[in-house]
Amino acid sequence: MNESPAGEDTTAPQDGGTKTRETENKGHVAEFTAVAVPEIIVRWNQELAPTLRDGIVEHGTLDRAELLNELPSLWPTVDAALARVGPGSLVTESVRHDSYEGWQVAALPRYDLDGGIELRYRRDGAPQPRDRRALVQALVDAVAERPCLDLRDALNMLDVFAGIFPPGLDAVCRWLLGQDLRHGLATGMTPLHDALDRRARGRVSATCYQESAVGSRKAKGDPATDNEDAAGALRSPSGTVRCAVFDGVTGDGDKSGAKASRAALDQATRRWLLDDDLPPQELVAELDAAVGRATDGSAAAVLATVRPDGTASVVSVGDAEAWLVRPLHTSQRSDEPHRRARGRELSYAAWKLTPAHTGYAELLRVNPDAEGEESALVNFLGGGPGRWTHSTVALAPGDLLLLASDGATQPEREHWFGATLAELAAQLDASGRPPAPALAAALVQRAEALGGWDNATALVCEIGEAKDV
Incomplete structure (x- = not known):
């Protein structure tokens, strides 16, 4: 897979493989050109769980109706991924779920031109707009009848199919996009989840x-x-x-x-x-x-x-x-x-x-x-x-x-x-x-x-x- 000229990794996680991510030369070194485009290979040190959509739609690892109830346990995993790998490392396919192990986040590091991981410029690991968009698209993609195309598509479906989607998913996604989450998702999402879970104690x-x-x-x-x-x-x-x-x-x-x-x-x-x-x-x-x-x-x-x-x-x-x-x-x-x-x-x-x-x-x-x-x-x-x-x-x-x-x-x-x-x-x-x-x-x-x-x-x-x- 190719890396964009601006250095932004557009690679989606793939199942299986070993730990390292590297640039490999096949055959002899090419002649000098004005634009240098590396070949990027992504390998993982463990088997990846199904994507959230595949887990719900094909494997039944999670029921659509239970999605919101399970989200509070996703956010600490996302926080840990962003703290370890750095903000801006999530794509839609990063959010994964296994029926036995639970949530998994496949985060893609950002690399410099020498092949090293770029240093994070946010030490708190707070999600960037890219991360927020990826999370929203992953959640909508998991419950929609068809795959979600992009953020605009996700928001349109949230507006039109509320009541068919799990109730409150629109509030969760809008909170992800607009709320101050500088202290991490686990902390920032708690007030909303507490409200979503509230029930009458009596008549x-x-x-x-x-x-x-x-x-x-x-x-x-x-x-x-x-x-x-x-x-x-x-x-x-x-x-x-x-x-x-x-x-x-x-x-x-x-x-x-x-x-x-x-x-x-x-x-x-x-x-x-x-x-x-x-x-x-x-x-x-x-x-x-x-x-x-x-x-x-x-x-x-x-x-x-x-x-x-x-x-x-x-x-x-x-x-x-x-x-x-x-x-x-x-x-x-x-x-x-x-x-x-x-x-x-x-x-x-x-x-x-x-x-x-x-x-x-x-x-x-x-x-x-x-x-x-x-x-x-x-x-x-x-x-x-x-x-x-x-x-x-x-x-x-x-x-x-x-x-x-x-x-x-x-x-x-x-x-x-x-x-x-x-x-x-x-x-x-x-x-x-x-x-x-x-x-x-x-x-x-x-x-x-x-x-x-x-x-x-x-x-x-x-x-x-x-x-x-």
């Missing part, structure tokens, strides 16, 4: 707040039907809270989107009043049939059922979204989980719980260069929902469970929406306002500030500790 309560507004650029002068979103929540006698957001698909002036979202909400409310849990496929079928009876229009939907035991069931069809916003540290006052802990401002993390059912998502499944079709729904209520998704989420006091139409989750250029949610929650908490209702209002106001191109609806369910009755 929880749930209180819902919602805000909705017509986008100024979408208003047609009919307040009754301009807003094609519909949302609602209901608490049952058993203490279970059910909530939903429906986003009507705009028709050609026939108000079909508004009719579709309202028909879906009416049917959901009737089902909620019965206080029983339908299997997700039956619930989606009922909602789809209700929309079909009411109109030729269609709607995207996201629904959540929050149970007193601290679990939530989330069902989505289309591009309506669910997010979990969680404080990184628990409050010292358990009766007020959303308040600041004695002057210490809480910081938050957020991760997406639902995928997008769009034409772009279907293209991205097979093509890393997919373009367009980002707003064209391929699954929706009305005319047969096609693909829908269902997941179960473990909640904890202090959590904010967000259900929103796509108008309220519009991303800003080069800024991940999960970071926007975390920043908003921290700012609102620091201001002394109750985060749940303030977050719902802030998201609707933000949508208008970004241009008011769509209706915006945000329903935020605040999770607290259940009071003894």
Whole structure:
């Protein structure tokens, strides 16, 4: 393999071999040329474990669903590799896993023109951007349907396939790329993993707040039907809270989107009043049939059922979204989980719980260069929902469970929406306002500030500790 002119080793680890990495001359020395390109051979002093993707996809050394639970034991190994070999020594194939031995990191040293290992200019072994990108690509590559092409491809898949990928993987990857990790990955990743692992210790309560507004650029002068979103929540006698957001698909002036979202909400409310849990496929079928009876229009939907035991069931069809916003540290006052802990401002993390059912998502499944079709729904209520998704989420006091139409989750250029949610929650908490209702209002106001191109609806369910009755 060849080394780049700048001296950057672009070699991928290969299985097997001996310890040394050397330049070998085959036959006689070539005549003098203006550009000297060495032949680089990589040999390893031990057998390499399968790459993370091969281990999960082909060998079953690790289950996709368990990936996040195993990551805390990966980071010390990465720290050790970077400390020994130097920053900038990771590629996607460096991350490996064996079912018996666990994690392995195959790190590639950087060499100078005399064949010696270059001295590290960061003695702490903190990961460079190259290392961070390699880790993110390795994690996404391991869980995606197809191999990950590059960092851009990895981030696109994280955004589109959240809810299909292990929940929280988007937060882990964004943390890897943006967090200060000067003290190493094991230390730097701990706050996020602690938050990801948090669970309710007892029964929880749930209180819902919602805000909705017509986008100024979408208003047609009919307040009754301009807003094609519909949302609602209901608490049952058993203490279970059910909530939903429906986003009507705009028709050609026939108000079909508004009719579709309202028909879906009416049917959901009737089902909620019965206080029983339908299997997700039956619930989606009922909602789809209700929309079909009411109109030729269609709607995207996201629904959540929050149970007193601290679990939530989330069902989505289309591009309506669910997010979990969680404080990184628990409050010292358990009766007020959303308040600041004695002057210490809480910081938050957020991760997406639902995928997008769009034409772009279907293209991205097979093509890393997919373009367009980002707003064209391929699954929706009305005319047969096609693909829908269902997941179960473990909640904890202090959590904010967000259900929103796509108008309220519009991303800003080069800024991940999960970071926007975390920043908003921290700012609102620091201001002394109750985060749940303030977050719902802030998201609707933000949508208008970004241009008011769509209706915006945000329903935020605040999770607290259940009071003894």
